[in-house]
Every structure is written in C-alpha cells, then in structure tokens.
Amino acid sequence: MSVEIATSAIRNQNFRKTLGRLDIIFLSIAAIISIDTVAQIAAGGGAQAFTWTLVIGVTFLLPYAFVVSELGSAFHEEGGPFVWVRLAFGKLAASLSTMFYWITNPLWMGGSLVFISAATWDAYISPLKTGSIEDYAFKIGFIWLAILTAIIGLHYGKVIVAVGGIVKVALLAIFVVTVVVYAAKNGVHGYAAGEFSPTLGGFLAVTPVILFAVVGFEAPNGAAEEMRNPQKDVPRAIASSGLISILCYLVPIFAILAVLPADKVQGATGLLDAFKEVFTVYGAASGPLMWIAAALFVFVVLTQASAWMIASDRVQAAAGADGAFFRYFGKFSDRFGTPVRMNLLSGVVATVFCVAATLLLNGSAAAAFTVVLTVAISTLLLSYLLIFPTVIVLRRKYPDVPRPFRVPGGRIGLWICTVVIYAWVVLGSWVAVFPGTLEAVFGIKYDFADVWGVDRGTFETFTIGTLVVIAVLALVGYLYERRRPGSSAAADQFDAAAAETEVLVSTHPHEL
Numbered sequence: 001m002s003v004e005i006a007t008s009a010i011r012n013q014n015f016r017k018t019l020g021r022l023d024i025i026f027l028s029i030a031a032i033i034s035i036d037t038v039a040q041i042a043a044g045g046g047a048q049a050f051t052w053t054l055v056i057g058v059t060f061l062l063p064y065a066f067v068v069s070e071l072g073s074a075f076h077e078e079g080g081p082f083v084w085v086r087l088a089f090g091k092l093a094a095s096l097s098t099m100f101y102w103i104t105n106p107l108w109m110g111g112s113l114v115f116i117s118a119a120t121w122d123a124y125i126s127p128l129k130t131g132s133i134e135d136y137a138f139k140i141g142f143i144w145l146a147i148l149t150a151i152i153g154l155h156y157g158k159v160i161v162a163v164g165g166i167v168k169v170a171l172l173a174i175f176v177v178t179v180v181v182y183a184a185k186n187g188v189h190g191y192a193a194g195e196f197s198p199t200l201g202g203f204l205a206v207t208p209v210i211l212f213a214v215v216g217f218e219a220p221n222g223a224a225e226e227m228r229n230p231q232k233d234v235p236r237a238i239a240s241s242g243l244i245s246i247l248c249y250l251v252p253i254f255a256i257l258a259v260l261p262a263d264k265v266q267g268a269t270g271l272l273d274a275f276k277e278v279f280t281v282y283g284a285a286s287g288p289l290m291w292i293a294a295a296l297f298v299f300v301v302l303t304q305a306s307a308w309m310i311a312s313d314r315v316q317a318a319a320g321a322d323g324a325f326f327r328y329f330g331k332f333s334d335r336f337g338t339p340v341r342m343n344l345l346s347g348v349v350a351t352v353f354c355v356a357a358t359l360l361l362n363g364s365a366a367a368a369f370t371v372v373l374t375v376a377i378s379t380l381l382l383s384y385l386l387i388f389p390t391v392i393v394l395r396r397k398y399p400d401v402p403r404p405f406r407v408p409g410g411r412i413g414l415w416i417c418t419v420v421i422y423a424w425v426v427l428g429s430w431v432a433v434f435p436g437t438l439e440a441v442f443g444i445k446y447d448f449a450d451v452w453g454v455d456r457g458t459f460e461t462f463t464i465g466t467l468v469v470i471a472v473l474a475l476v477g478y479l480y481e482r483r484r485p486g487s488s489a490a491a492d493q494f495d496a497a498a499a500e501t502e503v504l505v506s507t508h509p510h511e512l
Contacts, residue, residue, distance in 0.1 A: 039270025079318020164303020
C-alpha cells in the first residue's frame with residue numbers, strides 16, 4: 001500500500017478523485033508541448049535547433065521522466081513539487097522553489113501567451129489595433145478565461161484541457177502532412193542538410209528555450225490527491241506524454257526549417273507563417289483554412305495556459321496551506337475543490353503584467369514574447385535546481401516508502417540521471433540569466449545589442465532585478481507566516497508527523 005506522509009499540520013482538504021490515466025496524459029501534453037515555443041526554438045538555433053532538440057530529448061527528457069516518475073508515484077500528496085522540496089530540504093527552500101515555479105506561469109501567460117494570441121487574432125481572424133479597447137478586451141478576456149478553466153474544478157477543467165491537447169497534436173499533425181504535400185509540389189526552401197550539424201554557438205543559443213519547452217512532467221502532481229491511482233498512472237502517463245511531446249517538437253521544427261527560408265523564421269509568429277506558406281497548396285481554400293488554423297491555435301494556447309494554472313496554482317496553494325506562503329492563499333474552495341484564491345491571484349498578476357507590457361513595449365508582440373519568455377525561462381529553470389535533487393534526498397530520508405517506479409540502474413543510475421538533468425538546468429539557467437558570457441569564454445562572436453536590442457547592463461538589471469523581487473516576495477510570505485502566533489507550533493507538528501511516519505515506515509512496513 002501507499003504511505004500517506006503529512007505535509008501540513010493545518011491542511012485538511014477533501015480532494016475529489018477525478019484524474020484518471022488519460023486525464024494525466026492530456027494534462028501533461030497540454031503543459032509540456034508549448035506550441036508557442038516551437039518556432040522560437042527554430043528561430044533561435046536555425047537548422048541546429050532540430051539537432052539540439054533531439055540531443056536534449058535523449059539526454060535530458062528521458063532521465064527527467066525517470067526522476068519525476070519515481071517522485072510522483074511515491075510521494076503523491078497535493079502540491080507535488082512543493083511537497084518533495086518540503087520533505088527534502090525544509091519549508092524555506094520549498095517556499096523559494098515553489099514561488100519561482102508558480103510565478104513563471106502568470107508572467108508567461110500575461111506577457112507572452114496573450115501577446116502571441118492577440119497577434120494571431122489580428123493577423124488572421126479580425127483586426128486588433130494595439131492599445132485599443134478591443135485589444136485590451138481580448139487580452140484580459142484571454143487571461144480570465146484561462147483562470148476560469150482552473151477555477152471551475154477538475155471535473156470540467158480537465159475536459160477543456162484534454163480537448164486542447166488533442167487539438168494541439170492534431171494541428172501539428174495537419175501541418176506536417178501539409179508540409180509533405182507542399183514539398184512534393186514546390187520543393188523546399190529552408191536550410192541545407194549540412195547546416196543541421198551541431199556547433200557550440202548554436203547549442204548555447206537554443207538550450208534554455210528547449211529546456212523550458214520540454215519541462216512539465218511534474219505539473220499533474222500539483223493535483224496528486226485528485227488522481228485516482230497515482231502510483232500506477234503517473235509513470236505510465238509520463239511515458240506516453242513524453243513520447244508524444246518530443247515528436248510534437250522534433251517533427252514540426254524540422255518542417256518549419258524545411259519550408260521557411262532562414263531569414264523568415266520568426267519566434268513569435270513563425271509557426272503561423274509556416275502554416276500560411278504551406279496552406280497555399282489548398283488553393284482558394286487556403287484562406288478559410290488559415291482562419292480555422294489561427295482560431296484553433298489561439299484555443300490551444302488558451303488551454304496551455306489553463307493547464308499550467310491548474311497545476312502551478314495548486315503547488316503554490318499547498319505552500320500557502322503549510323505556511324511557506326501566505327496562508328490565506330492555501331484554502332481550497334468547498335464548492336469547486338480548487339484553490340480559488342490562488343487562481344484569482346494568478347489572474348491579477350497576469351493582468352497587471354499584461355497591461356504593463358502593452359504600455360511599456362508599445363504593444364509589440366515580438367518584443368513582449370521574447371522579453372517575457374526569457375524571464376519565464378529563468379524563473380522556471382531556477383526552481384528545478386531545488387526540485388531535482390529531492391529524489392536523492394528522499395531515497396535516503398524515506399527509504400521504505402513504497403516506490404512503484406524506481407529510476408533504473410539502482411543507486412548509480414539514480415545519481416547519473418539526477419546529475420545529468422541538474423547539469424542541464426544549471427547550464428540553461430546560466431545562459432538565460434547571463435547570455436553571451438559562455439560565448440566569450442569559448443571565443444564565439446556574440447553581439448549582445450544585436451541579439452537582445454538592449455545593452456548588457458539594462459538586460460541584467462531587468463532580469464536579475466526581477467529574480468530578486470520574486471525571491472523577496474517568497475521570503476516575505478515565509479517570514480510573515482513564521483512570525484504569526486501558532487506558526488511555530490504548526491511547524492513543530494509537521495516535523496513530528498513526518499518523523500513519526502518515517503519511523504512507522506521503517507519499523508512496520510507490513511502494516512502500511
């Protein structure tokens with residue numbers, strides 16, 4: 001049987017078991033396949049982007065899947081990554097990692113996803129003048145539809161997310177099939193075969209965005225106590241969604257690089273540009289088909305945002321419930337079974353960020369997409385620096401907790417997988433926060449102003465300043481709750497409950 005390990009002495013929620021294996025697969029697909037980053041990867045690395053995506057798929061995605069399969073099937077309490085870090089390293093570490101993990105998503109939704117969706121709507125469906133009432137209505141409506149999907153409960157929300165995942169895979173499949181038809185009729189105009197050869201410069205250019213694109217296996221575990229059978233379903237869902245996800249990156253990236261000339265691959269609009277190019281094979285029907293593809297693209301991006309809101313808001317709510325963040329946000333609604341207060345906070349943060357980006361960047365979709373994506377990459381990858389090592393620490397601290405899935409290869413295999421994925425995240429984090437520094441070390445030409453449009457000082461001030469503000473917010477929530485009357489007692493109860501469980505597991509495993 002499984003072992004229930006207390007993660008909060010103050011949380012007593014009644015979670016509804018609504019997630020089956022297929023639901024977990026669809027939620028994973030919705031989270032992992034970031035359709036908005038497919039063209040960004042191609043734009044950032046050129047033909048090498050395909051090669052490096054394949055390399056990362058094998059050397060990062062596979063061991064990452066192993067690690068999360070063990071963690072998610074063994075420690076399956078609501079809040080997933082928060083629980084793992086809390087048990088392994090304590091409340092302060094969990095407060096920091098969870099804040100970086102959560103805040104990535106409202107910033108990404110309010111600063112990247114709404115802008116690429118608005119640009120798509122403006123270009124292919126109906127004009128949206130930047131800064132107009134219609135523009136703001138579209139963007140704010142997008143944000144709150146995603147939040148509403150997270151609020152209404154998994155019983156309904158999971159259906160919307162599942163439809164989004166199915167449409168996403170179908171849309172990419174239609175694109176790839178059309179590319180084949182286009183190539184047969186018109187030939188290809190993209191990169192030559194030799195340009196797919198990997199180089200160090202190309203590697204450093206695309207590593208952060210590829211890592212950002214492929215993470216998300218742990219996202220469904222934010223709702224772990226709402227799963228029907230996490231012990232069996234989590235590993236199998238990760239295997240299925242992982243295979244589908246890597247194919248949904250590799251094949252479309254290759255197709256984009258084959259169809260579009262090198263100078264026309266754009267990060268924010270590249271995928272729809274490629275759709276427009278290949279849909280010419282349908283003649284007079286290309287216009288209506290492009291309208292449909294654009295509408296489906298916006299819907300897919302919306303459900304992608306919803307999936308991350310469903311997952312990350314639960315992770316941060318678990319932190320609140322345990323006093324690692326403001327406890328006010330740790331309450332789950334009795335009516336909906338969702339962390340409504342946390343959902344609303346995400347909506348407010350995303351809305352403020354969206355309005356600020358629209359005003360400061362003059363509504364430029366390309367600028368907003370690139371700048372905010374860089375911040376989101378930084379915050380998310382930094383959170384994994386504390387999440388990934390928990391698999392080793394929890395093996396030591398809770399050796400007798402039943403593990404339906406173990407990282408293959410025994411202790412050596414565990415260490416190899418953890419060190420490899422940790423090294424990838426360290427590299428990705430460094431390149432995202434300090435771009436151009438490794439290129440200088442290896443003598444690779446790198447024009448910072450040309451790549452980013454600003455000087456290094458401005459970029460570092462913005463990026464590092466944002467990270468510091470986020471860390472301070474986490475610390476304020478942690479310290480505020482720690483100093484409240486009764487908070488120390490609650491922490492002591494947690495430690496006592498965890499210790500008691502550990503002893504029970506170690507001495508009486510047959511009783512569990």
